[in-house]
Amino acid sequence: METFANLADGFAIALTWQNLLLALLGCFLGTVMGALPGLGPSNxxxxxxxxxxxLGLGATPSLILLTSVYYGAMYGGRISSILLNIPGDEPAMMTCLDGYPMAQKGMAGQALSLSGIASFVGAFFATWGLIFLAPQLVKIALLFGPAEYFALFALAFMTLGGVSSTNQAKSAFAAALGLGLATVGVDTQTGVPRFTFGEVHLYDGLDFLVAIVGLFALSEVFIFLENRHGNSDAKKSKLVIGRLTTPLSMLKTCTPTMLRTSVLGFLAGVLPGAGASLGSFISYSMEKRLVDKEGTFGTGDPRGVAAPEAGNNAAAGGALVPMLALGVPGSGTTAVLLAVLLSLNITPGPLLFANNPDVVWGLIAALFIANLMLLAMNIPMVSLFTRLLLIPPRILMPIVAMVSFVGIYGISGSSFDLLVMIGFGVMGWVLRKLDVPLVPIILGTLLGNAMENNLRRAITIDNGNWFTLIDSPLAIGLWVVAIIGFVLPLIFGRKVRAGMHQRRDEESSITD
Amino acid sequence: MSDRIFGIFGLLLAIGFAFAAFTIEESFLSDAVGPKAFPLIVATILGLSSLVIALRPDAEPDWPALRRLVEVVSAVVVMALYAKLLPVAGFVIATALAATYLSWRLGSPLVGAIATGFGTSIGIYVVFHLVLGLSLARGPLGF
Structure with a gap:
């Protein structure tokens, strides 16, 4: 019952005019960003x-704005998948398989409204899952000492590569690069400068926001420049939407699918390193195996639209569980959300639930509200969003670049940070060309300091004994899972990834 | 081939990183681990993974033709100039120029690019500075 009391408090926080307005703005921007190819949720x-x-927003309002964007992007991705056969973001890839054939049969409106409902169902159940699972995970996390935390961070890095890259060595490289970048600056424990090469600007360390915006947003601009991909893809095809209501019979056949895939997607989201792309992928494959008796999947089966959409929205909610309860994000976008928390001086993890219950429960209440808003926004207003697909990248990309510059300049007011951001943008472009995943880099810069501090604390407590890292059963368990998570994809991963990546194009190579 | 070069570059980076880690001056008040150990672990992982990348390269990525590469490089130069020009020329002028350039290179006709550039700049100025009160770089003309 305590949960419901907390949730009621959360609603009291979320239901202010300012927060409602921020949620509405976030939902709208999120749907737009999800729908436009090239701008995914992490960007x-x-x-x-x-x-x-x-803008000086407090912790709860900022989180409400940004998680609404996150949920909104998961809704928006489906629009261009269905209408143009181009996924708006990576998790929406699987929606193309049946969504576009449905649109070709003149059922675009039905596919859009059905996928909107499926998204709602997935996100709704995942938010409940978050409410019940996160506090349980917090109870486990309270048993964690520094050694266990170090093992947990290692686990996050080692499992992240399994799905996000086709090459484990490259994801290990990315993680090490991120951790290395995090060590730049004055050492927090002894106060000696490290890797600053006498540059005063670096004493504070590299601001991870600068790294994130450079790696994600600017590298996208470079990709577009390289391909000179300035015209909207929407021009080539006619956008006929048709009837915007889903017949009840279609909803009825899809309900079991939506419920099953919500559960599956949520579980996929909770797993470290998986995220929404995996959620939609395994949801689609499972449903195909389970209900596709006549071989209609891939030819415009409504269940093939409902499954990946419910799955990816559920995974989006699931990925928030480890981020809030353990401080270890499960996907690219939740890593970016972690950056928000850290820059607001809030440390996620078990203490967050004890010290800042207003943030946690306000956020959860906001997720429910945002989800309702998104459902309301995405069915009747879907034609507005389809019209936005007509904005060509030659107008959109300069705006993206300039808004990125404004944001970073607004924080620090220094040209030096802008140059560092450009440097990260170039690095992101080269690394994406080489198929090195960017998410482990971000995670490394975010978690590097915490990881190092836990390592040093654990060993200092045990008087310099390094074996303390594998001393408790819990730590050994975490290490075992980490090693399995790293080795397993080497053996089985090729098949799963081949399935996931066969539809992926160059422009959407950032994992959710 | 790209991956081999990348792997060798990564290996050099790891060696350089480890070397720089060894030169960190230790404080007389240090914990049991010290400031060097973690960077050295990271350097080891960086080196090992680079070695694997160099020894087992993936398929060659499609590098852009020289002309497209020049495109990306010149965009980087323009952005760097923008960062330097921002405090001197002020937000509106610098942003309009940079956005015009990017829009032009992405294939807008010149007039359209100028319209996009100035529209972006003035739009951002109005929304973020006048409405939301974010402080942007002030030029000699006051905006």
Whole structure:
């Protein structure tokens, strides 16, 4: 019952005019960013963080704005998948498989409203899952000492590569690069400068917001410049939407699918390193195996639209569980959300639930509200969003670049940070070309300091004994899972990834 | 081939990083681990993964033709100039120029690019500075 009392408090926080307005704005921006090919949820949230930060929003309002963007992007991705056969963001890839054939049969409106409902169902159940699972995870996390935390961070890095890259060595490289970048600056424990090479600007360390915006948003601009991909893809095809209501019979056949995939997607989201792309992928494959008796999947089966959409929205909610309860994000976008928390001086993890219950429960209440808003926004207003698909990148991309600059300049007011951001943008472009995943880099810069501090604390407590890292059963368990998570994809991963990546194009290579 | 070069570059980076880690001056008040150990662990992982990348390269990525590469490089130069020009010329002028350039290079006709550039700049100025009160760089003309 305590949960419901907390939730009621959360609603009291979320239901202010300012927060409702922020949620509405976030939902709208999120749907737009999800729908436009080239701007995924991680990009969208990354661009908006500095703004939320410089506008002086408090912790809860900023989080409400940005998680609404996150949920909104998960809804928006389906629009261009269905209408143009181009996924708006990576998790929406699987929606193309049946959504576009449905649109070709003249059922675009039905596919859009059905996928809107499926998204709602997925996100709704995942938010309940978050409410019940996160406090349980917090109870486990309270048993964690520094050694266990170090093992947990290692686990996050080692499992992250399994799905986000086709090459484990490259994701290990990315993680190490991120951790290395985090060590730049004055050492927090002894106060000696490290890797600053006498540059005063670096004493504070590299601001992870600068790294995130550069790696995600600017590298996207470079990709577009390289391909000179300035015209909207929407021009080539006619956008006929048709009837916007889903027949009840269609809803009825899809209900079991939506319920099953919500559960599956949520579980996929909770797993470290998986995220929404995996959620939609395994939801679609499971449903195909389970209900596709006549072989209609892939030819415009409504269940093939409902499954990945419920799955990816549920995974989006699931990915918030480890981020809030343990401080270890499960996906790219939740890593970016972690950056928001850290820059607001809030440390996620078990103490967050004890010290800042208003943030946690306000956020959860806001997720329910945002989800309702998104449902209301995405069915009747879907034609507005389809019209936004007509904005060509040659207008959109300069705006993205300039808003990124404004956000970073707004925080620090220094040209040096802008140059560092450009440097990260170039690095992101080269690394994306080489198929090195960017999410482990971000995670490394975010978690590097915490990881090092836990390592040093654990060993200092045990008088310099390094074996303390594998001393408790809990730590050993975490290490075992970490090693399995790293080795397993080497053996089985090729098949799963081949399935996931066969539809992926160059422009959407950032994992959710 | 790209991956081999990348792997060798990564290996050099790891060696450089480890070397820089060894030169960190230790404070007389240090914990049992000290400031060097973690960077050295990271350097080891960086080096090992680079070695694997160099020894087992993936398929070659499609690098852009020289002309497109020049495109990206010149965009970087323009952005760097923008960062330097921002405090001197003020937000509106610098942003309009940079956005015009990007829009032009992405294939807008010149007039359209100028309209996009100035529209972006003035739009951002109005929304973020006048409405939301974010402080942007002030130029000699006061905006």
């Amino acid at each position: 969208g949230v990354a661009i908006l963080i500095p703004l939320a930060f410089t």
